Amino acid sequence: MAAAIVPTKLSFQPNSTVQIFAAHQSPHRFSVSFNSPSLYFHPASGAATTRRKALPVLASIFPFAEKKDKQTVKQELLEAIAPLDRGVDASPDDQARVDMIAQGLEKLSPVEDTVTSPLINGKWELLYTTSETILKKQRPKLLRPGGPIYQAINNDTLRAQNLETWPFFNQVTANLSPLSGRKVAVKFDVFKIAGLISIKAPERARGELEITYLDEELRVSRGDKGNLFVLKMVDPTYRVPI
Template sequence: PAFFNKTKDPTPIKQELLQAIAPLDRGADATPQDQQIIDQIACRLEACNPTKEPLNSSLLNGKWELIYTTSKSILQIQRPKILRSRLNYQAINVDTLRAQNMEGGPFFNQVTADLTPLNAQKVAVKFDYFKIAGLIPIKAPGRARGELEITYLDEELRVSRGDLGNLFILKMVDPSYKVPT
């Protein structure tokens, strides 16, 4: 019987999640009700996570595109739409424990970070350098740190939750991308 099947097929839940976030401009247009619905769908997806130890999985490596978040600092909703970044990427290398966040136009800012595993799903993140306009490196202040828990991971989708309660949903765009050391 199906109730003995511990690993539910996540495909229909993933499709439901992708359909729900599609019209929301990465979360910038999400109402509190939209956010609640997305969170509920994400929780259902997390319950059938096929990768129990994401930090030990090569599926985490590569360049991911942020397709939805509740993080106001990333969405920059206080800025006029024309001044908001249109694309955000995050790259992770598990073997070197490095991460890189990249912002698309109009500013092309980026930040690199060291990752310290706290368990098989959660990392402490310590940002080390910001790059303004993709050119000017600035050392990150010591307070530029946080935690990130990877709650769902497969070859095409990743769901993470930050220590400030933010939800991040990303899709894989380049599994061969390496974070610069």
């Protein structure tokens, strides 16, 4: 008699790429795991065995089924995004692969309440994104951001800032409102063009950002339109202007 299978459920910009790394409702844009049974039928004996015993067999057939530690998955993610020029050169297959690795890393986050963690404070450099608003693939290369793009967050003041370096030097600041332990609402307040001209943001310039993975070195976030962002910490002492 076959064993019963019990499924277990494995869940701005005027001419600028500066955004909060969340998709906005505003036109002013600055920018497997798979179901696996808890019981596994052994064909030779006809007996049911636990999935724990079957895991080595599954892992030998499907290498991705083998449990990996956080550092290994982080390295896989960094290696996957390294040749993609922040995502500009990513094909749909590249994006799918990066997203799959990111999902695996998100499950291993050492911090659950990422919004309130002190590890989130400071300046982060954008390594990879799927956001077309930031990447601007349709533009000639000379009209895309050439230098690093940063995002800074301070959770004690609930302030955030995006900074674009060469050649545009645009900035935007925002107020944050926690929605959960991992998600914030973002309300932009001031855009600064070329680091000189300040423009008050319209009321509709807002979005949401979920911090899905966080440690001392790396952060993974997802915007409310599904865009993925991978960032590395560069200055934990940086303070966003009030």
